[in-house]
Amino acid sequence: AQRVTQPEKLLSVFKGAPVELKCNYSYSGSPELFWYVQYSRQRLQLLLRHISRESIKGFTADLNKGETSFHLKKPFAQEEDSAMYYCALNDYGQNFVFGPGTRLSVLP
Amino acid sequence: NAGVTQTPKFRVLKTGQSMTLLCAQDMNHEYMYWYRQDPGMGLRLIHYSVGEGTTAKGEVPDGYNVSRLKKQNFLLGLESAAPSQTSVYFCASSFNAVTSGNTIYFGEGSWLTVV
Numbered sequence: 030a031q032r033v034t035q036p037e038k039l040l041s042v043f044k045g046a047p048v049e050l051k052c053n054y055s056y057s058g059s060p061e062l063f064w065y066v067q068y069s070r071q072r073l074q075l076l077l078r079h080i081s082r083e084s085i086k087g088f089t090a091d092l093n094k095g096e097t098s099f100h101l102k103k104p105f106a107q108e109e110d111s112a113m114y115y116c117a118l119n120d121y122g123q124n125f126v127f128g129p130g131t132r133l134s135v136l137p
Numbered sequence: 138n139a140g141v142t143q144t145p146k147f148r149v150l151k152t153g154q155s156m157t158l159l160c161a162q163d164m165n166h167e168y169m170y171w172y173r174q175d176p177g178m179g180l181r182l183i184h185y186s187v188g189e190g191t192t193a194k195g196e197v198p199d200g201y202n203v204s205r206l207k208k209q210n211f212l213l214g215l216e217s218a219a220p221s222q223t224s225v226y227f228c229a230s231s232f233n234a235v236t237s238g239n240t241i242y243f244g245e246g247s248w249l250t251v252v
Contacts (some may be wrong), residue, residue: 035179038177063240065243071245072141072227072243072244072245072246073180073227073229073243074243075240075241078240115179115180117241119239119241124168124170124182124185124195125170125229125231125241127172127179127180128179129177129178129179130179130180
């Protein structure tokens with residue numbers, strides 16, 4: 030079965046430091062990968078998706094099929110980036126599969 | 138455009154009580170989902186629906202029932218609430234999940250406490 034793993038439950042960085050949130054997936058085909066963000070007491074919202082190859086709020090993510098990874102990166106973290114981040118995949122089946130999430134804390 | 142709305146937002150239940158969470162979406166989406174969010178567990182799929190009149194079990198369906206009588210609504214029922222069902226519940230919807238380019242949209246969440 031398809032799985033999404035995020036090895037870090039909590040990631041703390043200082044403001045201005047680079048940040049990388051790791052995501053690995055297991056799937057035999059070519060899934061769509063997403064990053065969702067949840068700010069405090071708000072709904073989950075789409076941050077970016079691999080098929081768009083875009084940069085949102087300074088974040089980028091590259092799909093590495095060889096390593097089955099979709100890590101989220103930002104060169105200079107801001108305090109407002111503090112949130113819960115979920116990696117997810119759509120395997121073109123019946124639903125979306127989410128990872129356990131990583132809480133990013135950006136310290137002043 | 139309201140998107141996905143859930144009611145109620147907060148509820149405290151006694152063990153054994155029943156309740157229904159209502160989810161409504163105005164985006165004409167075929168697929169709807171109910172997730173629960175617990176610390177350290179992330180989002181886990183409870184039940185989902187691929188269209189009006191259909192429902193299917195997700196990862197953690199025990200203790201819950203669902204109904205999709207209308208395309209825009211997806212109800213989650215707890216017949217006999219247990220403390221283990223204390224959680225934040227998120228409803229979501231998508232156009233579908235079987236073709237490229239679809240995104241899943243979430244409601245604001247419903248905080249349920251069972252005492």
